[in-house]
Amino acid sequence: MNVIRLVKRAKKGNKEALLQLIMAEKGDYYKLAFTYMGNSHDAMDAMEDMIVKVYENINKLKKEEAFYSWSKTILVNSCKELLRKQKKLVLIDDWQVIGNESISSQPFIKNEQQIDIQEMLLHLNEHQKEAIQLKYIHDYDYKTIAKLTNSSVGTVKSRVFQGIRKLRDYYGGDEG
Numbered sequence: 001m002n003v004i005r006l007v008k009r010a011k012k013g014n015k016e017a018l019l020q021l022i023m024a025e026k027g028d029y030y031k032l033a034f035t036y037m038g039n040s041h042d043a044m045d046a047m048e049d050m051i052v053k054v055y056e057n058i059n060k061l062k063k064e065e066a067f068y069s070w071s072k073t074i075l076v077n078s079c080k081e082l083l084r085k086q087k088k089l090v091l092i093d094d095w096q097v098i099g100n101e102s103i104s105s106q107p108f109i110k111n112e113q114q115i116d117i118q119e120m121l122l123h124l125n126e127h128q129k130e131a132i133q134l135k136y137i138h139d140y141d142y143k144t145i146a147k148l149t150n151s152s153v154g155t156v157k158s159r160v161f162q163g164i165r166k167l168r169d170y171y172g173g174d175e176g
Contacts, residue, residue: 007064018058022051025068029075035133036079046082050075069147076148123170128163131156
């Protein structure tokens with residue numbers, strides 16, 4: 001798949017090209033939205049909102065090769081906007097059993113990771129949770145996290161460091 005070619009076609013109004021771009025990363029989009037929204041329904045709403053915004057604003061994208069980082073930033077902003085409207089806590093505070101869906105039904109989280117993540121992250125502030133989840137659950141690098149959260153790389157590193165230090169202090173981990 002040639003991302004640049006597809007983005008150029010999408011900019012000319014080709015909806016099929018845009019659909020191909022989005023479908024190629026649908027799993028990553030969903031995981032990212034689920035991390036913020038805490039349930040499938042809201043994650044899908046955020047993705048739908050992102051798709052509309054991407055469609056409406058694709059001509060504003062200056063570098064075709066940056067499509068995925070650009071669209072993921074739009075997704076993060078859509079999630080935050082929906083959360084503000086819902087007045088919910090950010091990220092996975094609400095990862096309880098929701099209907100018939102539980103954490104274990106989410107294929108991107110391994111069982112051993114599920115054990116104490118929710119409880120541990122309750123001890124962090126909103127920004128620390130966000131940075132740690134993007135770093136360690138989604139495996140994004142600091143630069144990508146900075147773009148997604150509209151923060152500097154230094155701020156992201158600080159949030160991760162401070163959050164991990166807070167968890168280590170709380171849970172009595174060693175200094176290494």
